[in-house]
Amino acid sequence: MLVGMTLLEHSWPDRLRAAGLRVTPRRVAVLETLDAHPHSSADELHTRAEARLDHLTRQAVYISLADFVGHGLVRKIEPPGSPARYETRTADNHHHLVCEQCGAIADVDCAVGAAPCLTPDDDAGFFVHTADVTYFGLCPQCRDAG
């Protein structure tokens, strides 16, 4: 049972169909590449996916990513001062550690688990559904170098 669920989780054609998106070699290649390289920018993904799929334009990668984000297959993160990054880990409310020196990004589990994990003192009447938590600092490599 567990094995079956794990396989299903990683079958991109199935997940595309479940999301109502047509299965194309381009979409599968972009998703598989992103799965192998979490927190990639669109340009990084394009460079990597291009190696396995001829005639893949940057524009096509941007369009695919926008489709995936819109259908919940991909999460977009936007660290200040750097291009948007993407990841396939969408099922949880995890946060990110961002290195201020080299831009490295690492996942960190949410201590609470469910969004929003931070509640404002005064919500000003808003219905709050998420809190965008990012931790900034120095990654181990940059700490060693310093």
Ligand SMILES: [Zn+2]
């Ligand atoms: Zn660093």
Ligand SMILES: [Zn+2]
């Ligand atoms: Zn992440």
Ligand SMILES: [Zn+2]
């Ligand atoms: Zn949290």
